[in-house]
Structures are given as C-alpha cells and as structure tokens.
Amino acid sequence: MWVGLAACAACAAPGEAVDAAAAERVRARLARLTSPEFGGRATGTSGGAATRAFLVHEFEALGLRPLDGTSFEHAFSVRDPARGATPDSERTRLAFGSWQAELGVDAEPFGFCSEGDARGRCVFAGYGDYEGLDVAGAVVVLLRGAPGWRARRLDPEYLRTISFETKIAEAGRRGALAVLIVDDQRSGSGPIGAAARARGFAELPAFWVTREAAGRLWQRGALGGSLEEAQDRGWRGLLGPEVEFAVGFRERAAAVRTANLVGVVPPAVRSDDERWILVGAHFDHLGRGETSLVDLRHRDRLHPGADDNASGVVALLEVAARLVRDPVPECGVAFVAFGAEELGLAGSRAFVRDSTIPRRSIRAMVNLEMLGRVGESGLRIDGVGSASGWAALLDRAGAREAARRSYASPRSDHWPFLVGGVPAVVFHSGVPAEYHTPADVASLVDVAGVLRVSEIVARLVREIASSSDPFEFDTRVLRGSFLDRK
Numbered sequence: 001m002w003v004g005l006a007a008c009a010a011c012a013a014p015g016e017a018v019d020a021a022a023a024e025r026v027r028a029r030l031a032r033l034t035s036p037e038f039g040g041r042a043t044g045t046s047g048g049a050a051t052r053a054f055l056v057h058e059f060e061a062l063g064l065r066p067l068d069g070t071s072f073e074h075a076f077s078v079r080d081p082a083r084g085a086t087p088d089s090e091r092t093r094l095a096f097g098s099w100q101a102e103l104g105v106d107a108e109p110f111g112f113c114s115e116g117d118a119r120g121r122c123v124f125a126g127y128g129d130y131e132g133l134d135v136a137g138a139v140v141v142l143l144r145g146a147p148g149w150r151a152r153r154l155d156p157e158y159l160r161t162i163s164f165e166t167k168i169a170e171a172g173r174r175g176a177l178a179v180l181i182v183d184d185q186r187s188g189s190g191p192i193g194a195a196a197r198a199r200g201f202a203e204l205p206a207f208w209v210t211r212e213a214a215g216r217l218w219q220r221g222a223l224g225g226s227l228e229e230a231q232d233r234g235w236r237g238l239l240g241p242e243v244e245f246a247v248g249f250r251e252r253a254a255a256v257r258t259a260n261l262v263g264v265v266p267p268a269v270r271s272d273d274e275r276w277i278l279v280g281a282h283f284d285h286l287g288r289g290e291t292s293l294v295d296l297r298h299r300d301r302l303h304p305g306a307d308d309n310a311s312g313v314v315a316l317l318e319v320a321a322r323l324v325r326d327p328v329p330e331c332g333v334a335f336v337a338f339g340a341e342e343l344g345l346a347g348s349r350a351f352v353r354d355s356t357i358p359r360r361s362i363r364a365m366v367n368l369e370m371l372g373r374v375g376e377s378g379l380r381i382d383g384v385g386s387a388s389g390w391a392a393l394l395d396r397a398g399a400r401e402a403a404r405r406s407y408a409s410p411r412s413d414h415w416p417f418l419v420g421g422v423p424a425v426v427f428h429s430g431v432p433a434e435y436h437t438p439a440d441v442a443s444l445v446d447v448a449g450v451l452r453v454s455e456i457v458a459r460l461v462r463e464i465a466s467s468s469d470p471f472e473f474d475t476r477v478l479r480g481s482f483l484d485r486k
Contacts, residue, residue: 022318023447029058029314030442033283034304041305042287043078043340044256051283055261055337058317063324064263064335067356073259076350078340079252085111091248094180094207096122096216096241106213107180108195109247110164112344113206117246120177122217122239127184128167129236136175139243141214142167143184143231160411160431165200169410172204173419173478178245179206182214186228201344205247217241258284258339260347262355265323267332275331276361277461279319280348280413281312281368282341286436298438306442307372307432311450313337315368315427318454319461328465331363338413348413352420359417363471364464365424366457367414373429374449379456380428383408386477387423389469394425397460402427407477421473427453 032038032054039047056072066072087109094101101107123138127146146162153159160166164181171179195208211227217239218226229235261283267274285305289298304310320335327333334357338347352359364387381399384390385406394402408414414424429449434440464471 019451022451026314026318026447026450027442029317030306030310030445030447033310033313034306034442036302040287040303041283041285043258043284043343043346045287047287048258048284048339052259052261052339055283055313059261059263059320059335062263062317062320064320065266067262067264067334072261072263074262074336074351074355075257075259076339076346076354077255077257078343078346079255085249086251088248088250091115091246093244093246094209095244099216101209101213105210107207107209109249110168110195110198110200110202110206110208111249112165112198112200113168113202113247114204115247115249116178116205118177119242119244122180122241122243124217124230124236124239125171126231126234126236127162128170129234130170130174133236135171138176139178139180139245140171140174140176141180141182141209141217141239142171144181145184160409163200164195164198164206165202166410168200168202168204168206172202176204178204178243180209180214180243181206182209182211182227184231186211186231201346205245207245207247217243258347260339260351261337262351263320263335265320265327265333265335268327268329274361275363275465276334276357277328277331277363277464278334278336278357278365278417279316279368279457279461280336280338280365281316282309282338282347282413283313284339284342284347285309286342301438303436303438304441306440306445307429308370308435308440309341309368310442311370311372311445312368315371315450315454315457318451319368319457322454322458323461328462330465333461333465341413345411345413345416348416352416352422359420359422362417362422365414365417365422366460367412367424367426368453368457369412369414369426369428370431371427371429371450371453372445373432374453375446377430377432378403379449379453380405380430381425382428383414383418383425383477385474386418386425387471387474389467389471390423390425392469393460393463393467396463398456399460418477421475423471423473427457 038051041051042048059072094107120139123135124141127143168179215227286303289300323333340346379402381402382405384404408426414426417424
C-alpha cells in the first residue's frame with residue numbers, strides 16, 4: 001500500500017511542514033538505489049559495485065572527506081556464509097563418550113557456523129535461559145525456538161529474536177565453545193536438513209541434533225532425568241558426559257572483495273584524544289537471488305530493498321548534509337555506509353576490527369535500519385540501555401514519542417559496536433510484511449518519516465557532542481535472554 005506524506009503528518013514536529021525539495025531529493029535517491037541499474041545491491045555483484053560508486057559520488061557532492069584523506073572505501077573480504085557449505089565427513093564429528101553421531105542422520109553442522117574442534121563439558125540451557133549458569137568453555141545444548149513460538153511463526157520480527165543465528169550468537173557471547181540445538185517438538189526431530197538450509201552467521205561451531213541423539217546425554221548421568229522431563233520441569237544444568245566435536249567444510253563460497261564507505265566531518269582540532277560520533281546504515285541487499293538469504297520462491301527476481309535499507313541510506317545522506325552545513329565543533333562525525341550487512345554484519349565487524357578510528361575514541365554509534373514505515377508503525381529506538389545518558393539525549397533531540405527498548409537485536413550493524421563496548425542505538429520502524437521480498441519497493445517508503453528521523457538524528461549528534469553528562473557503556477545491554485523480550 002502507499003504510505004504518503006499525509007499518512008505521516010504525525011512524524012513532523014508541530015507546525016512544521018515537510019520540505020518539498022527535501023522530499024523530492026529523498027524520492028530521487030530511493031528511486032536510484034532501488035532501480036534495476038543497481039540490481040538489488042547484492043554484495044559481490046556489479047549492482048553492488050554500482051551502488052558504492054553512487055554513494056562515493058554522493059559523499060563527494062555533500063562535502064564529506066575520506067577518513068584516510070585519499071579514499072572513501074574501507075575494503076574487506078566476505079563470503080556468503082551459507083552458500084555451498086558442505087560438511088567434510090573426515091573433519092566433522094560429534095561424540096558423547098564412546099558414542100559417535102552419524103552425520104546426516106543423528107546430527108549435522110549448521111552451514112553458516114565456523115570451523116573448529118574442541119572438547120568440553122555439556123550444559124543444558126533450555127530455550128536459552130542462562131540465569132545462574134556458567135557456560136564459558138562449555139558445549140551448550142538448546143531447544144529450538146521458545147515456548148509457544150509456532151503460534152507466532154508468521155511474525156518475522158519475533159522469529160528473528162529466536163532464530164538459530166541469534167541463539168548461537170548469545171551462547172558465543174557467553175563464552176560457549178559450541179552449540180547443539182534440538183527440536184523442542186516431541187513428535188519428531190525436525191528435518192535433519194534444517195542445519196544446511198539455515199542462514200546466518202556464527203563465530204563458533206554449531207550442530208543440529210535429533211532428539212534421539214540428544215537423549216543420550218541424559219542417559220549418561222544427567223541430573224535432569226531425561227530430555228522430556230527436563231523440558232517439562234524447566235530443568236537446566238550440567239549434563240553428564242563431555243562432548244567432543246569437530247567441524248570442517250569441504251566446500252564453501254569463495255570470498256569476494258567489497259567495502260564500507262566512510263565519509264567524515266573531522267574534528268575542528270585534530271589531536272590524539274579526539275572524539276568521534278558514528279552514524280551508520282547498510283547499503284547492501286539481496287540482489288536477484290545471488291545470496292543464500294533469498295526465499296527460493298523469489299529467486300531470479302529483483303529485490304529492490306527500499307525499506308531494507310535504502311531508507312536508512314537516504315536518511316544517512318540527509319543527516320550528513322545537515323552536519324556538513326553546520327558542523328559540531330566538539331568532535332568529529334563519521335558517516336559509514338556499511339557493506340555486506342546481509343552476510344553476517346561483515347562490514348560493521350570489519351570496521352570495528354580494523355578502522356583507523358579506535359573504538360575508545362568513538363563516543364557513540366547511531367544505526368539507521370529500515371525506516372520506511374515510521375508513519376504506519378511508529379519510530380522505534382533500541383539499545384538505549386547501552387548508556388545511562390541516552391534517554392535525556394533522545395528527549396532533547398525530539399524523540400520523546402518514539403518507542404524505546406533498553407536492549408537491541410544482534411541482527412544489525414550496531415551490534416559489533418555494542419560487543420566492542422561502544423554505546424549504540426538503532427533507529428527503525430519494525431519489520432513489514434514486504435521484508436526480504438520483491439515487494440519491498442520505493443513507493444511504500446514513508447518519505448516524511450525518513451526526513452523526520454534525519455532531523456532527530458542530526459539533533460541527537462549535536463546533543464551527544466555538546467553533552468558533559470556521564471555517558472559510559474553499560475554491559476547490561478548485552479545480558480539476558482532474548483526469549484524474554486517482547
């Protein structure tokens with residue numbers, strides 16, 4: 001459906017009209033980014049390269065400067081983490097004591113997980129409830145989904161919070177060596193091919209294990225009685241045997257070179273202790289089915305990616321225009337168009353890992369992700385628990401009416417910054433029905449909402465830069481179960 005300017009009258013400040021020229025500029029950029037010329041902006045394609053060239057031109061026209069003084073591109077390599085991932089039977093094994101799993105029958109590694117091998121104690125954490133559990137150096141056994149999750153299986157935003165990728169990432173953040181995921185449905189073990197078909201990114205080994213195979217862990221001295229009894233009673237704890245595992249892949253997709261684009265408004269005075277604020281948005285999308293993330297029903301069809309995330313990119317450019325015209329003297333501002341977000345946040349991970357802006361110099365990060373439905377769904381800001389000062393800053397920036405959450409999903413480019421100890425928030429408008437389909441077109445983007453968010457973010461950057469209030473990272477934003485977050 002069309003969400004026009006009138007539908008987002010509430011997005012404008014009282015008495016404030018939508019700037020017609022700015023609205024036309026946003027529409028023109030949306031049309032270009034979602035055009036067949038850019039082919040859905042998939043990483044490693046000619047359309048992805050054309051998108052980067054377009055954004056370099058926009059950065060130059062706005063008056064942004066390259067971070068290193070020579071190039072806007074911050075290059076890195078990435079591969080599609082699930083395409084062509086075939087387990088190597090000679091290098092992949094899973095064993096409990098004297099019993100060894102038969103690959104493809106009892107267990108199967110997730111195609112997006114990392115390779116590795118180790119041995120460790122085994123801990124059952126139910127659906128992902130870690131309260132009172134120490135899983136550092138352990139193999140964690142988890143149930144698929146969450147209680148009653150199948151009744152909400154048509155809610156994509158909810159499903160992202162309980163996905164295989166999210167569960168594995170949370171266990172890894174807590175220091176787990178590996179993850180074993182078991183179907184929570186007792187009538188069967190689920191298709192053993194689920195692991196190969198699953199998509200995502202994980203930095204530790206992980207297996208899909210049948211209920212029959214997982215039940216052997218309880219037969220070897222677990223305190224929970226049996227898998228079924230543990231599930232009924234909500235029991236969690238240490239299982240009897242140690243688990244030995246190894247994961248190796250015979251075939252994986254070749255790495256391709258791509259880049260983040262980084263343009264800056266440098267600090268008024270350069271020094272060793274200069275401070276930076278970073279505003280980011282990913283520019284990549286799903287192309288015409290080149291990545292493993294595309295639903296098979298939509299292969300070979302253009303995925304325009306207007307909401308995800310052309311809307312965030314045009315907002316980034318609008319914020320940059322405001323701050324180039326009227327810089328903040330207190331610190332530098334870096335504008336980053338991240339590449340390969342759809343392939344496991346590869347661009348933001350690379351930036352945090354090896355950018356010439358040290359993490360300790362980044363005062364805050366603001367991520368712009370899927371802003372196309374502000375008038376319909378409202379503005380949402382997640383991650384405000386990453387620093388105690390966010391609430392007051394957002395109020396002063398004009399975001400009092402936005403829905404706020406203290407936590408943030410690990411599925412977008414703010415996450416590597418949070419893991420790196422940088423206070424970060426993500427502005428978004430939820431997950432629409434058109435998400436990751438060819439129906440995510442420019443005509444559905446709420447232009448007035450995008451402009452309103454741009455104004456708020458520009459003011460927020462000024463508030464962060466000028467504030468003398470304490471603004472320290474709060475590690476609690478990384479804690480707790482995603483299953484409890486509604």
